[in-house]
Amino acid sequence: MSQAHPTTGATVDPECPVSLELLGEVYRADDYDLPYILEAIAPLTRAKLATYLYGKSHMHQLGLKVARACERDDLIRVAGEIGSVIHGQSHLKAAPVAAEPTAAAPTRGRAAPAPKKISLGGSAAKGRSFD
DSSP: OOOOOOOOOOOOOTTOSSOHHHHHHHHHOOTTTHHHHHHTSOHHHHHHHHHHHHTSGGGHHHHHHHHHTSOHHHHHHHHTHHHHHHHHHHTOOOOOOOOOOOTTSOOTTSOOOOOOOBOOOSGGGTTOOBO
């Protein structure tokens, strides 16, 4: 026997500062269209949206994108000191990823590091290591 589930659709979070339709547009927008969508949102509502999205773990990065379109003062007005933090994080540049030296890369007089042995742990793996 199967159990029926209600099909009433998505429910609106009362804390979301925009309509469900607009939230969906922001969520689905690509990097080209997002600035145009955000431009049409009032500055304080945009700051509230950035703060709302930032607080949702699955939409944290989108919250930072929205915050890039906000003034620092608006974010502070909406969220206090957290608004300042959100603004700062939204304007950080990604840290460069350091390239790992390869076996073919010159090591400038240093010996190449020995490959690390990995132990999978557990009592059955004691004394055994895997390359």
